[in-house]
Every structure is written in structure tokens, then in C-alpha cells.
Amino acid sequence: MKILVAVKRVVDHNVRIRVRPDGSGVETNGVRMSMNPFCKHAVEAAVQLAEAGQAEEIVVVSIGPKSANDVILTALAMGAHRGILVETDAELETLAIAKLLAKIVAEENPDLVLLGKQAVDDDSNHVGQMLAALTGRPQATFASEIKVTGQGLEVSREVDTGRQTLALPLPAIVTADLRLNTPRNAALPQVMKARSKPLATRAAADFGVDLAPRLTVEKISPPPERMAGKTVGSVAELAAFIAADISQMEAL
Amino acid sequence: MSVLVLADHDLGALSPATARVVHAVAELGPVEILVAGEDIAAAAQSASSLAGVTKVLTAEGQFAADSLEMLLSTLAVRYHYLVASAGSVGKDVIPRLAAKLDLMPVTDIVAILGPNRFERPIYAGNALQTVTSNQSKHILTLRASAFRAAASGNAAPIEPLDVSGISSAAKVIAAHRTQSDTPDLATAQIVVGGGIAVGSAEGFQLIESLAKKLGAAIGATRAAVDAGYAPNDWQVGQTGKIIAPDLYIAIGISGALQHLAGIQGAKKIVAINTDAEAPLVKLADIALIGDLFEIIPQLIAELDKTGLKR
Numbered sequence: 001m002k003i004l005v006a007v008k009r010v011v012d013h014n015v016r017i018r019v020r021p022d023g024s025g026v027e028t029n030g031v032r033m034s035m036n037p038f039c040k041h042a043v044e045a046a047v048q049l050a051e052a053g054q055a056e057e058i059v060v061v062s063i064g065p066k067s068a069n070d071v072i073l074t075a076l077a078m079g080a081h082r083g084i085l086v087e088t089d090a091e092l093e094t095l096a097i098a099k100l101l102a103k104i105v106a107e108e109n110p111d112l113v114l115l116g117k118q119a120v121d122d123d124s125n126h127v128g129q130m131l132a133a134l135t136g137r138p139q140a141t142f143a144s145e146i147k148v149t150g151q152g153l154e155v156s157r158e159v160d161t162g163r164q165t166l167a168l169p170l171p172a173i174v175t176a177d178l179r180l181n182t183p184r185n186a187a188l189p190q191v192m193k194a195r196s197k198p199l200a201t202r203a204a205a206d207f208g209v210d211l212a213p214r215l216t217v218e219k220i221s222p223p224p225e226r227m228a229g230k231t232v233g234s235v236a237e238l239a240a241f242i243a244a245d246i247s248q249m250e251a252l
Numbered sequence: 253m254s255v256l257v258l259a260d261h262d263l264g265a266l267s268p269a270t271a272r273v274v275h276a277v278a279e280l281g282p283v284e285i286l287v288a289g290e291d292i293a294a295a296a297q298s299a300s301s302l303a304g305v306t307k308v309l310t311a312e313g314q315f316a317a318d319s320l321e322m323l324l325s326t327l328a329v330r331y332h333y334l335v336a337s338a339g340s341v342g343k344d345v346i347p348r349l350a351a352k353l354d355l356m357p358v359t360d361i362v363a364i365l366g367p368n369r370f371e372r373p374i375y376a377g378n379a380l381q382t383v384t385s386n387q388s389k390h391i392l393t394l395r396a397s398a399f400r401a402a403a404s405g406n407a408a409p410i411e412p413l414d415v416s417g418i419s420s421a422a423k424v425i426a427a428h429r430t431q432s433d434t435p436d437l438a439t440a441q442i443v444v445g446g447g448i449a450v451g452s453a454e455g456f457q458l459i460e461s462l463a464k465k466l467g468a469a470i471g472a473t474r475a476a477v478d479a480g481y482a483p484n485d486w487q488v489g490q491t492g493k494i495i496a497p498d499l500y501i502a503i504g505i506s507g508a509l510q511h512l513a514g515i516q517g518a519k520k521i522v523a524i525n526t527d528a529e530a531p532l533v534k535l536a537d538i539a540l541i542g543d544l545f546e547i548i549p550q551l552i553a554e555l556d557k558t559g560l561k562r
Contacts, residue, residue, distance in 0.1 A: 016509075017375045026379055094347070095356045122374050122381075123490070124359060125343050129317065130351035138318050138421035141344050144484075154425065159340040160438070160493075161262050162485045165426035166316065172422075178474070178491055179484070214356035218382040220374070223516060229537035231528065235547055238522065238540045239554030242499070245520055246466070246560060249441060249498045 001148070001170070003046045004110035005060045006101055006131075007039040007075055009068040010121040023219035026121075035071040038116025040078075040183040041176035045146055046114050047079035048181060054148045055112075057081050061104055063097055063204065065089050076194035077186035083197065088204035092211055094122075098130030099209040105135050110171065112153070117142050117175040128175035137173050140166045144179040253281035253367065256309075256327060258320075258336040258345070259299050263429075264291045266298035268439040269337040269396035276364060276399040277335050277392075278304035284331075285408075288315050288323060288415075301404040308410045311418075317344040319420035323413075324349045328389065338393040338494075339438065350391040357391040358383055362398040362517075376490040376513035397438055397496035397517055430483040432470065434460070437486065440469035443497040445488055445515075448475040449504025449526070449544060456481050458548050459503060465552050467562035471495060473511050489514035504544045507532025524548070 011017060012032040020027055035043075049055040060075040062068040063086040072083035086100050105113060113135075118125035125141075132139035140155035144163070147154040152169040158177050168174075186194070204211060232238050255277045260267035266287075274283055285299040288311035300308045311323055324345065328334060334349065336342030338360045350357035362380075363371035369384045370392070437443065444466065446459040456472070463470045472482035474489055488495055489510045496517025503524045505511060512531065515521070523536035524544050533539045540547060 011375075017378050019379045026375060093356050095351060095354075098351055117491075120376065120490070123376065124347075126347035126350075126357065126359065129344065129347035132318070133321060133348040133351035138316070139344070139348065140422065141317070142340065157340075158484050160260075160267075160485060161427070162430045162483060163428040164424060167423045167425045169421055179478070214387055215358065215383045215385050218369070218384055221380050221382070223373070223377060223380055226521075226535055227537075228534065229521070229539065231533075231539045231541060233540075235540065235550040236554050238524075238538060238547075239551055239558060241538050242466075242501070242522060242551075243555060243558040243560045245499055246442070246562070 001055045001111040002057045002059070002108070003049065003055050004105065004108055004113045005042050005046045005058060005075065005080060006113065006115045006127065007043060007060055007062050007071050008036040008116070008119045009033050009062065009064055009071045010036045010119055013037050013120050019220055019222045023221055025220050033067070033070070035074050036116050036119045038118060038176055038178070041178060041180045042114040042116050043075045043078050043080060044181045044183040045176055049148065050079060059084065059108055059110065061086065061101065063088065063092065063100055069199065072199060073194050074186070076197045077190045078184055081197065083199040085199065085201045086204050087201055088211070090211060093213050093215065094124045094126035094130060095214065096209065096211045098127050098134055100204060100207055101127070101131050102134040103207045103209065105131065112170060113173045115173070115175045117177050128173050132173040137171050138168045139173045140168055141175045142177045143174050144177050146174060146180070253332040254330065255281050255283045255333040255335060256331040257283055257285045258324070258342065259285050259287045259295060260337050260339050260341060261287060261289060261292065261295035264294045266295040268401065268436050269339055270299065271302055271401035272396040272399040272439065273335060273337050273394050274302045274304055275402035276394055277333060278402065279364070280333055280367060282306045284309060286311065286327070288320060290314055296410050300408040300410055301406050303403040303406050305406055305408040307408055309413050310410060311413045311415045313415055314420065314424060316420040316422040316424065317348055318422055319418050320345045321348045321352055322418050323415060325352050328353055331389070333390045333392060335392045335394060337396040342393040346391055346393045353389065353391065355387050355389055355391050356385070357393070358385060359393040361392055361394045376509060377516045395494055397494055430485050434463050435467065435469045437469040437471055438493045438495060440495070440497050442466050442468035442499045443471045443495050444468045444501045444503065445471035445473070445505055446476055446482065446503050447473040447505035448479060450476060450481055453481050458545070462548055462552055465555055465562070473505055473508070502532050502536070503548065505532050506530040507535060
């Protein structure tokens with residue numbers, strides 16, 4: 001099977017973000033960037049399928065500025081075979097991203113597309129589902145386990161009520177949740193080797209896709225600050241606080 | 253401006269999230285509800301009783317994201333807004349539906365500021381984004397915990413849909429539900445949460461006994477779930493459930509950013525922890541420093557003394 005993995009370059013998830021005072025966005029200048037954590041789980045899942053002899057080729061694609069090459073190289077070092085950068089300096093909405101990925105899917109015709117379930121910057125959780133709609137493929141989001149069967153895939157997914165297992169025919173779209181695996185950190189020789197793997201750059205504008213945003217972002221603001229509280233010295237004081245708070249609650 | 257709300261339901265019962273979504277969107281126009289799935293008669297009855305609902309549509313059958321998208325896209329022409337809660341079903345189908353209709357959705361909304369202005373959190377709730385949309389239709393998910401529930405007492409008509417032509421390529425072959433008689437975590441008024449310091453699944457029984465005493469739902473951190481102390485659907489955080497209870501009691505939880513993202517909407521926070529420097533202790537309205545295994549049994553006894561009834 002051939003797998004396409006989509007990865008996104010985002011502000012590193014350990015960075016404490018700062019909202020710009022003018023409300024125009026979140027400060028990204030001079031901030032450490034890295035591969036979106038959920039995308040890493042998607043890459044790891046693909047590499048594990050290849051190591052188990054269930055996938056022959058892993059193509060990794062990212063959409064973004066030239067610097068997004070970094071995250072493609074990370075994926076290549078983890079074990080992906082070749083990369084595609086769809087280059088654009090514009091900040092694209094998820095719908096435009098999904099449309100560009102649909103074009104790549106039409107060209108590459110993978111059996112499985114793996115993506116992270118969401119990006120930790122916009123927290124949208126859209127692209128896998130949108131790509132599934134645009135390509136008419138079945139989907140399994142929030143995957144915590146992927147098994148290849150004779151007919152396709154069996155995917156366990158995390159849902160509100162616990163876990164659910166879906167049987168999916170191929171080709172299909174799967175988005176990765178955190179419990180799917182533990183992503184590897186590539187050793188230096190793999191990092192060096194990744195630089196010699198094929199990496200094609202394509203201009204986003206050349207795909208004939210309408211990339212104009214549909215939503216207007218009016219402003220970005222920090223959340224309301226919480227007032228610092230106090231420490232009590234005894235269980236009795238704590239119980240009194242809880243009992244008083246509960247007695248004040250309005251009934252739902 | 254008509255609205256269609258996709259109902260959340262499980263095991264025949266309507267989820268409390270649906271009443272909150274209905275209340276939130278009632279200001280946008282007359283609301284119809286779609287209840288799609290198996291064993292839905294009782295859920296449809298509950299939906300019809302919600303204030304502001306003008307009609308309930310039912311679609312009997314097993315649905316996955318692909319078939320639900322198909323069903324919703326056939327109905328879409330009749331509505332200006334198609335809305336679901338930002339639960340696992342809404343997250344699964346709403347972006348898919350939007351792409352099918354060539355629309356950009358607005359998801360995880362925490363405030364409706366006008367007919368086409370919405371507020372949503374980004375960066376795990378560390379920033380809020382205000383967006384406006386001038387599209388012909390609005391495809392939305394709402395974070396149910398950010399809104400109040402609609403009243404009941406209504407009796408809207410219930411109308412079954414013919415779904416004979418709709419089927420899923422993806423089939424549900426197994427479901428593993430967590431058995432618990434505590435309230436729905438995502439919409440509970442009181443939540444008792446346990447972290448890695450609870451130490452074991454048996455330790456979580458202590459958390460459960462406090463939760464029962466308070467009529468509270470049980471939450472857990474990702475670390476506690478990963479360690480096998482609690483089931484995954486108890487996970488509170490950026491990638492788990494987002495909660496906004498009136499009271500959150502955090503036990504043995506240090507307060508990783510991921511967890512804090514899930515509890516930002518809590519009105520009052522109580523922390524019980526051995527570490528006075530833990531981020532969640534600093535953030536709490538009231539904190540007690542000490543060993544949870546000593547404190548919780550004492551707390552239950554003290555709450556008994558106050559005559560608290562839940």
C-alpha cells in the first residue's frame with residue numbers, strides 16, 4: 001500500500017504563546033517552530049506500517065513557506081521516502097489546505113492518507129474530514145489503533161462514550177490521536193540521510209485552487225485572566241468552602 | 253434564518269449537550285433538530301420537548317461520518333445554519349459537510365456575537381479568535397459547555413426521513429463504553445478530576461466516592477489515562493473533553509498546559525496537591541496542600557457534617 005502523510009509546521013507545543021498587543025495575531029517571530037505533535041503520530045503510524053511490510057512507499061507533504069521543509073525533513077528522517085512542499089507564504093484556511101491536498105491525492109493516488117487529528121495552532125480539526133469529503137473517501141478520525149485486514153483497515157477511535165472500532169475499505173483517510181503510538185526521534189545518521197531523499201517543491205498557486213480566505217479574522221485576544229486564590233490550612237475549611245459554593249449554585 | 257441542529261445521543265438518550273446547543277442557536281432563527289442513528293425514539297421525544305424547537309427530523313439507521321455527511325448535504329438547502337456540538341460526532345462530520353458544500357466551517361465556538369460573528373479559542377485556549385463569515389450558509393460546531401441549556405416543556409412535531417438511499421462505506425464493528433453512573437462529564441455542573449498522583453485505578457475509586465457524594469462527574473488527566481488509571485473518555489484537556497463546570501475539584505493534578513486548556517471555563521477551582529508550587533494550585537480559588545489519600549476520606553466525612561445533599 002502507498003501512504004500519503006500530511007504534516008504541518010507550527011509553533012512548538014512547549015512554547016508559551018503571546019498574543020500581539022494590537023490583536024493582529026500570536027507572536028511567531030523568533031519563536032521555535034516544529035512539526036505539529038499529532039502529525040508526528042501520523043508519520044510514525046505510516047513508518048510502522050512500512051516496517052511491518054504493509055506499506056511500500058510513504059510520501060510526506062507539507063503546505064506552507066519554504067521553512068516548512070524542516071518538518072518534511074523530520075518526517076523523512078523518521079522513515080518517509082520522499083517529500084513534497086506545496087509552497088505558499090499566505091496563511092491558508094483549512095478548506096484551501098484540503099483542496100490542495102485533494103490535488104496531491106489525485107496525482108499520487110495513495111491507498112491511505114494519514115494526518116494528525118488537529119494542529120495545535122488553530123486547533124481546527126478539519127483537514128482530514130474535509131479531504132475525505134473532497135476525495136469521496138471514508139474516514140476514521142481520532143485513531144488510537146490501525147490494523148490492516150484483508151478487506152481494508154480496522155481503526156479504533158476515541159469517541160465521547162469510550163472507544164469505537166470502524167472497518168474501512170481502502171482508499172481511506174485516517175487522522176491520528178495521541179494514543180496511536182509513540183513517535184520516534186530520528187538518530188543523527190537518519191537525519192543526515194533524510195537530506196539526500198527526494199524533496200520536490202511546488203508552488204501552491206500552480207494548482208488552480210481558490211486559496212482566498214472565506215472568513216475574516218477580526219481580532220485575536222488573550223483569554224480573561226484568572227484571579228489568584230488562597231491556600232487553606234484544614235480539611236474543615238475546604239469542606240466549608242465546597243459546601244457554600246454548591247449551595248450558591250443555580251440549578252441547571 | 254432557519255437552523256438545523258444535529259443531535260448528540262447515546263444508548264437511546266439525548267445528550268445534555270444538545271439542549272445547550274439549541275439554547276445557544278435559538279437567537280439565530282427557528283430551530284429544527286435531526287436525530288440520526290439507531291434506537292432514537294426516546295431521544296427524538298426529548299428533542300421535541302426543548303424550548304425553541306419547531307420540528308424534529310429522525311433518520312433511523314447506522315451512520316458514520318460519510319453517510320451522515322450525505323444525509324446532511326441533502327437537507328442543507330433548507331437551512332441557513334447547520335450546527336452540531338463540538339463532540340466526537342460533530343467534529344467528525346461538520347468539517348466533512350462543509351467541504352462537501354464548499355464552505356469554510358467555524359468550529360468549537362464559545363460565543364455567538366451576532367448572526368455571522370463568532371468567537372473560538374485557538375492555541376489550546378491561550379488565545380481567542382473573533383471571526384466573521386459572509387458565506388451563504390454557516391456550518392458550525394459549538395462547545396456545549398460554554399452555553400446554558402434550553403428549557404423543556406415543548407412538544408414539537410416529529411417527522412421521520414426516508415434514508416433508504418444512504419449507506420456508509422465505514423462500518424462500526426465494535427463499541428466499548430465506559431460504565432459509570434456519574435453525570436455527563438462535558439456538561440456536568442461539578443467535576444472531580446484526578447491526576448497521575450492518584451496512583452492507580454483503585455485510587456480512582458476514592459475520586460469516584462467523592463464524586464458520588466457531590467453528584468459530580470469524574471475527569472482525569474492525560475497522564476492518568478495513559479497510565480491506565482482511568483478510561484480515555486474521562487480525559488479532560490486540549491485533546492480530551494473541554495469542561496466548564498461551576499466547580500472543579502482537581503486532585504493530585506499539577507496542571508500541565510494541555511489539562512489547563514480543558515478547564516479554562518471552570519467558574520471555581522479547588523486544588524488538593526502535595527506541591528504548593530504546582531501551576532494548578534497557583535490558579536485555584538482555594539487550595540489545600542497535603543496527601544490526597546488522607547484528605548479525601550476526611551473531606552467526605554466533613555461534607556457529611558455540613559449536611560450537604562446532592
